[in-house]
Amino acid sequence: MTDQIRAVLQESRVEQVEIDRYAEEVSALIGTEKVSNNHIDILSTCRDYWPVSSIWMLEGAVPALPQLVVWPQTTEEVSQILALAHERRIPVIPYGEGSGALGGVVPLKGGIMIDMKRMNRIRELDHENLLVTVECGLNGALYEEQLNRSGYTGGHFPQSLRCSTVGGWLACRAAGQFSTRYGKIEDMVVAAEAVLADGTVFRERSVPRTATGPRVDHLFIGSEGVLGVITTATLRIWPLPEKRHLASYTFEKLEDGLEAIRMFMRAGARPAVVRLYDAQETGNHFPELGDKRCALILLIEGAAAIVNGEKDVIEECVSARNAEDTGPEHVKHWLETRFNISAASRLLQKGAVLDTIEVTTNWHNAYSTYSAMQEALKDVEGTMLASGHWSHVYPEGAALYITVVGFPGDDKIVYYKNIWQSAMTACLAEGAAISHHHGIGLHRGQWMAEEHGKGLDVLGRIKNALDPHGIMNPGKLGLGEVRKWQK
Amino acid sequence: MAEVNMEELLNCALCPNICRCECPVLQVSGREAVAPSGKARLAAMLQHKQLNWDEPVFEAISNCLSCRGCTIYCPFTELSLCDELLNTRLAAKASGIRLPVIDPCISNLKNYGSPYGQKGGPSAAGKKGAEVLYFAGCTSQANHPSSIDAARKLLNKAGVSFQMIDEDCCGYPAEVWGDQELARQLAAENRRKIVDSGASILVTNCPECWLTFTDRYPVWEQDLPLEVIDGPTYFLRLLREGQLKPKKSEFEKISYHDPCIWARAAKKTDEPREILSLIPGINVQEPLSYGEQTRCCGGGSMFQLSFPETAEAIAERRLAEFPEDAVIVTACPFCREGLLQEGRRVLELVEILEQSC
Numbered sequence: 001m002t003d004q005i006r007a008v009l010q011e012s013r014v015e016q017v018e019i020d021r022y023a024e025e026v027s028a029l030i031g032t033e034k035v036s037n038n039h040i041d042i043l044s045t046c047r048d049y050w051p052v053s054s055i056w057m058l059e060g061a062v063p064a065l066p067q068l069v070v071w072p073q074t075t076e077e078v079s080q081i082l083a084l085a086h087e088r089r090i091p092v093i094p095y096g097e098g099s100g101a102l103g104g105v106v107p108l109k110g111g112i113m114i115d116m117k118r119m120n121r122i123r124e125l126d127h128e129n130l131l132v133t134v135e136c137g138l139n140g141a142l143y144e145e146q147l148n149r150s151g152y153t154g155g156h157f158p159q160s161l162r163c164s165t166v167g168g169w170l171a172c173r174a175a176g177q178f179s180t181r182y183g184k185i186e187d188m189v190v191a192a193e194a195v196l197a198d199g200t201v202f203r204e205r206s207v208p209r210t211a212t213g214p215r216v217d218h219l220f221i222g223s224e225g226v227l228g229v230i231t232t233a234t235l236r237i238w239p240l241p242e243k244r245h246l247a248s249y250t251f252e253k254l255e256d257g258l259e260a261i262r263m264f265m266r267a268g269a270r271p272a273v274v275r276l277y278d279a280q281e282t283g284n285h286f287p288e289l290g291d292k293r294c295a296l297i298l299l300i301e302g303a304a305a306i307v308n309g310e311k312d313v314i315e316e317c318v319s320a321r322n323a324e325d326t327g328p329e330h331v332k333h334w335l336e337t338r339f340n341i342s343a344a345s346r347l348l349q350k351g352a353v354l355d356t357i358e359v360t361t362n363w364h365n366a367y368s369t370y371s372a373m374q375e376a377l378k379d380v381e382g383t384m385l386a387s388g389h390w391s392h393v394y395p396e397g398a399a400l401y402i403t404v405v406g407f408p409g410d411d412k413i414v415y416y417k418n419i420w421q422s423a424m425t426a427c428l429a430e431g432a433a434i435s436h437h438h439g440i441g442l443h444r445g446q447w448m449a450e451e452h453g454k455g456l457d458v459l460g461r462i463k464n465a466l467d468p469h470g471i472m473n474p475g476k477l478g479l480g481e482v483r484k485w486q487k
Numbered sequence: 488m489a490e491v492n493m494e495e496l497l498n499c500a501l502c503p504n505i506c507r508c509e510c511p512v513l514q515v516s517g518r519e520a521v522a523p524s525g526k527a528r529l530a531a532m533l534q535h536k537q538l539n540w541d542e543p544v545f546e547a548i549s550n551c552l553s554c555r556g557c558t559i560y561c562p563f564t565e566l567s568l569c570d571e572l573l574n575t576r577l578a579a580k581a582s583g584i585r586l587p588v589i590d591p592c593i594s595n596l597k598n599y600g601s602p603y604g605q606k607g608g609p610s611a612a613g614k615k616g617a618e619v620l621y622f623a624g625c626t627s628q629a630n631h632p633s634s635i636d637a638a639r640k641l642l643n644k645a646g647v648s649f650q651m652i653d654e655d656c657c658g659y660p661a662e663v664w665g666d667q668e669l670a671r672q673l674a675a676e677n678r679r680k681i682v683d684s685g686a687s688i689l690v691t692n693c694p695e696c697w698l699t700f701t702d703r704y705p706v707w708e709q710d711l712p713l714e715v716i717d718g719p720t721y722f723l724r725l726l727r728e729g730q731l732k733p734k735k736s737e738f739e740k741i742s743y744h745d746p747c748i749w750a751r752a753a754k755k756t757d758e759p760r761e762i763l764s765l766i767p768g769i770n771v772q773e774p775l776s777y778g779e780q781t782r783c784c785g786g787g788s789m790f791q792l793s794f795p796e797t798a799e800a801i802a803e804r805r806l807a808e809f810p811e812d813a814v815i816v817t818a819c820p821f822c823r824e825g826l827l828q829e830g831r832r833v834l835e836l837v838e839i840l841e842q843s844c
Binding site: 004044045049071095161345 | 497499503509525532560
């Protein structure tokens, strides 16, 4: 039945006889109930939350189709699945909850979708060392819920919290909304267990820091399934905070807000949430503040004495940039609405293309990167809105999150490609990095060579060494050809 | 047959689903095909004729407990995915597609008026014309008649003049399985008997019956010309009016499981707790999720008959949310059946109340 559905980016497929043989043999290893060639399961894992997939869905097409879906429940089963695929040269694509924004799971060459959601247990909660060892298929909200039940937080709250997995966070080097205090996911990982393409399982130790050569498990953080499959991770956790302080301010200019943040980060304050909106987003998210000034919202949490100290430092820094104190209510509003992502569904049905583009850079060119990307996006024909906010801040810089909405008329895909080309060109010209936390997936791979230079070649050599037959998530992370999409 | 609302269905299909963490079938199966957006996408493809009905499609679209868990975080306030999936399923009948596992249940509904088979005996009781009609429901009759006995004793203790009829299944299972015609026939037969009873108040202990009487009977043009009251509200009324006077309960530590329908469709989360609070000696400890944020026991949409393994896995997941040493109390025969697993004591609210009165 799936043969009747147009798979726009399908580069190739494995001979059906090979898939059938693999299915039979892998079923014997892991159980028939964990293997499906049902067209419904194949259709349902063919995409993620890449806007292009949504555009095609409305046109009755899909990006590409896998040929088999498997649901391992143990690391050993992951190993068996990969070892057999390696032997047969069949592509394997890891799948979590499908919230990726760049087509990272599109099965360009068909093959096996390895859906990790049945590996969803917390294996160990280590109270003394503040560590949790968790299987990678666990849903993010359920992970946090289980930690909360024992008096802890994982400190990781991406907007996709409720529709992503722990493994997805690791695979994409994700960031949560509270990252300024708790860090990005790579800051939280103490050790990981992963399975290589040939089925080899390895795991590093959960010790604080080592000087025992490069940490090979950390190589897999951000590898987006091209090197192997991450199966479990040991992550840092924190006791639930004793105190939370909410504050918001507005600034006359975006540059004032950026400078205030730079100064309080320099002084050592680490509020969990730092979000500075341009005037347009201020008006959109907080209409009562108008659209002439730039809003900064802050959430400080932790031990009461530390929170009080950080509050004093921050107040001094924002006052120095003539901030207007607008109170805690706007932060409460943000907390209540921060996971709401309904606009895309509605706008897509009205013929719009909506996407978000996150990049990262240092303080010295933070504002110029924002200006250059915004102008570049507004210059693309069809663009109706290009706004931005800064979040995920560090002593050395911050992440910029641009939202772009356009009504391009007939060819939405051309418009989509145009906005990305304009945004990435402006970003690279400014010296900013092309992604902060959404990752590369399929689409952003075309700028990886410019981003990394020779570094991409090094990554390619590592990939070839670990996955000599190239079965792991082909065509992603800028490694390998993706002819049909780049055409 | 209600039309599918394509705009709302597509809102779901195009969404990454921040509701995924609250979809029990997805969380126990790991299958994308049964994720809220997975089902919405399949339903949208059916509507657009990109997909034809077949057994796997019907099976996936049927994998919805109608627990409304997905509404907890849903940003689309007009969307009722379980209703859209129900409307989608109803369209399958013309294609002759159904779940083979429920064939015997459909036969039972046609032959005996109950999906569980021949009823134990005539259930009619009390005096015709009595003001209150107590509707027991086929699931309680088949699985846990002790709750019906408890309700009858309570009504007697309160001095309520009540009656029971030789009831048929309310029709809910038939519609869930895609046979609205059969549902309507059962509803018509029930309506005839209810009208004939002369009662002015209908009390039902089963949430599915309550929802079917109040929400589906009007759709099937079988409106009931009397007041339909849910069990918790009615027995609370008797307590407040002093017609029931509970004494110290033999149960101390109780944890109340909110059935999905009472909690999210009827918004009845305070009434059961107030009943428990009026029984001396009871200490209520809430499970991890409760009130309108309750999680399904696995019994919604007749899963215990349609998808028994999934139902059991969901029940196990839900059971882990309760204090281990508490007696679980609920107000739904499906929840009771689902949660009644080895090592756990599960009772219905009417039984706890009756034992203290």
